[in-house]
Amino acid sequence: MRTQVVIIGAGPAGLLLSHLLDRAGVESVLVERQSPDHVAGRIRAGVLESSSVDLLTDVGLGKRIAAEGDEHRGIYLQWTDSPRAVARAVARAAARAEARAEAGAGAGAETQRHHLDFVDHVGRSVWVYGQTEVTKDLMEARQAAGQQAYYEASDVTLLDVDSERPSVTFTDSHGVPQRIEADAVAGCDGFHGPSRTAIPSASRRTWERVYPYAWLGVLADVPPSTDELIYAWHPDGFALHSMRSATVSRLYVQVPPEEDIAGWSDDRIWDALATRLGHGRNGWSLQQGPITEKAVLPMRSFVSTPMRHGRLFLAGDAAHIVPPTGAKGLNLAIADVTLLARALSAWLVDGSRTLVDSYSEDALRRVWRCTHFSWWMTSMLHTVPIEKGGDDFDRQLQLSQLRWVTSSEPGAAGLAENYAGLPIGF
Numbered sequence: 001m002r003t004q005v006v007i008i009g010a011g012p013a014g015l016l017l018s019h020l021l022d023r024a025g026v027e028s029v030l031v032e033r034q035s036p037d038h039v040a041g042r043i044r045a046g047v048l049e050s051s052s053v054d055l056l057t058d059v060g061l062g063k064r065i066a067a068e069g070d071e072h073r074g075i076y077l078q079w080t081d082s083p084r085a086v087a088r089a090v091a092r093a094a095a096r097a098e099a100r101a102e103a104g105a106g107a108g109a110e111t112q113r114h115h116l117d118f119v120d121h122v123g124r125s126v127w128v129y130g131q132t133e134v135t136k137d138l139m140e141a142r143q144a145a146g147q148q149a150y151y152e153a154s155d156v157t158l159l160d161v162d163s164e165r166p167s168v169t170f171t172d173s174h175g176v177p178q179r180i181e182a183d184a185v186a187g188c189d190g191f192h193g194p195s196r197t198a199i200p201s202a203s204r205r206t207w208e209r210v211y212p213y214a215w216l217g218v219l220a221d222v223p224p225s226t227d228e229l230i231y232a233w234h235p236d237g238f239a240l241h242s243m244r245s246a247t248v249s250r251l252y253v254q255v256p257p258e259e260d261i262a263g264w265s266d267d268r269i270w271d272a273l274a275t276r277l278g279h280g281r282n283g284w285s286l287q288q289g290p291i292t293e294k295a296v297l298p299m300r301s302f303v304s305t306p307m308r309h310g311r312l313f314l315a316g317d318a319a320h321i322v323p324p325t326g327a328k329g330l331n332l333a334i335a336d337v338t339l340l341a342r343a344l345s346a347w348l349v350d351g352s353r354t355l356v357d358s359y360s361e362d363a364l365r366r367v368w369r370c371t372h373f374s375w376w377m378t379s380m381l382h383t384v385p386i387e388k389g390g391d392d393f394d395r396q397l398q399l400s401q402l403r404w405v406t407s408s409e410p411g412a413a414g415l416a417e418n419y420a421g422l423p424i425g426f
């Protein structure tokens with residue numbers, strides 16, 4: 001079989017790329033390892049930048065976002081602090097056995113919650129609209145356009161990507177060997193897919209930062225206790241109150257990366273969330289409900305360059321991973337494929353190679369900006385355990401940074417500009 005672009009991976013990057021290419025008159029075939037139900041059911045990111053919403057709306061995918069998404073003007077940044085609380089947390093970390101017995105920052109600690117209004121600072125908002133919903137919209141659009149896809153493909157292999165005739169081979173869901181030749185191959189197969197490693201290691205460079213903490217994330221059938229996301233610094237560790245809908249909350253607590261989830265009963269999770277998010281402080285309370293899903297999510301920053309090798313183009317998590325604190329993973333995937341679709345259609349429809357030649361450099365400019373922002377938010381909000389090198393000096397710097405971004409106009413505007421999202425072509 002022959003097509004113009006073979007796309008490996010039907011995550012948001014692959015699905016959106018095929019939609020954008022179709023609109024530009026470029027034919028593509030999608031090859032995905034999992035079943036459509038598995039792809040549609042994956043619960044991951046939940047915040048869309050304004051530029052992602054604008055893009056999805058421009059390409060006919062904004063109807064459900066407008067009807068069912070929840071527009072947020074900003075976020076809350078919060079910290080619970082007193083000199084005693086910080087000193088006690090350091091002492092507790094040194095004596096882990098006692099740590100669990102003591103709940104929270106204790107008496108004398110103050111919780112400060114500040115709203116950062118992105119619209120006031122930079123004129124842009126964000127939208128809470130789950131990755132599952134984005135995926136659903138994209139799958140429906142592909143189906144309506146009658147585009148070809150192979151789900152449940154195994155042994156996916158990229159061949160001759162640095163030649164004029166690249167191809168992809170795999171075994172389809174019926175066990176039949178397939179080979180697709182194409183003008184270009186788009187590697188949208190996430191961090192563990194085969195595309196990145198199809199670039200010879202001598203031509204690849206990677207940068208990586210593995211963080212000494214992870215998130216324990218839960219979905220709970222309870223209306224959110226907040227109108228917008230709460231990012232909370234706490235001596236016990238970071239917590240985030242996010243949401244999926246008017247009836248489903250998404251909540252996270254910082255835990256060690258090697259944490260065994262079996263040690264976290266629902267009661268223990270709610271206790272940690274209540275302490276770190278400030279239940280009972282300043283008249284705010286955290287509503288609890290049945291936890292329907294829980295998982296530990298490791299955190300890393302990772303960038304692989306270049307994002308193009310011959311006729312292979314990487315996009316999304318195949319080329320880079322960010323820790324979720326800045327809500328950038330899904331948005332970066334959207335930005336990458338927007339640039340890639342423009343580049344491929346300029347080449348395959350109009351015969352101009354200028355944009356494909358600059359694709360890697362163009363995409364990486366935004367990738368590094370988002371990598372920095374995600375690292376910066378993560379470093380500002382998570383406490384490093386003392387046994388992993390954290391100390392009171394770090395904590396004072398974090399608190400100073402939080403005070404600065406919530407009290408200085410340029411500080412707040414910088415956070416707002418990055419969180420609400422820079423233009424796709426940044």
Ligand SMILES: Cc1cc2nc3c(=O)[nH]c(=O)nc-3n(C[C@H](O)[C@H](O)[C@H](O)COP(=O)(O)OP(=O)(O)OC[C@H]3O[C@@H](n4cnc5c(N)ncnc54)[C@H](O)[C@@H]3O)c2cc1C
Pocket residue numbers: 008009010011012013014031032033034039043044045046047131153156188189190191192193194297315316317318324326327328329330331333
């Ligand atoms: C558990 C989890 C939670 C997350 N939470 C957040 C969050 O809260 N906020 C946030 O901003 N981001 C979050 N992210 C990141 C965000 O979901 C990703 O950045 C986003 O999914 C990237 O889209 P993608 O299409 O590039 O990659 P993916 O969504 O990973 O899609 C890659 C696709 O390629 C397929 N594939 C893999 N290997 C093969 C193969 N050999 N052959 C064919 N197909 C293959 C996969 O099955 C998958 O469908 C989370 C990620 C994970 C894993």
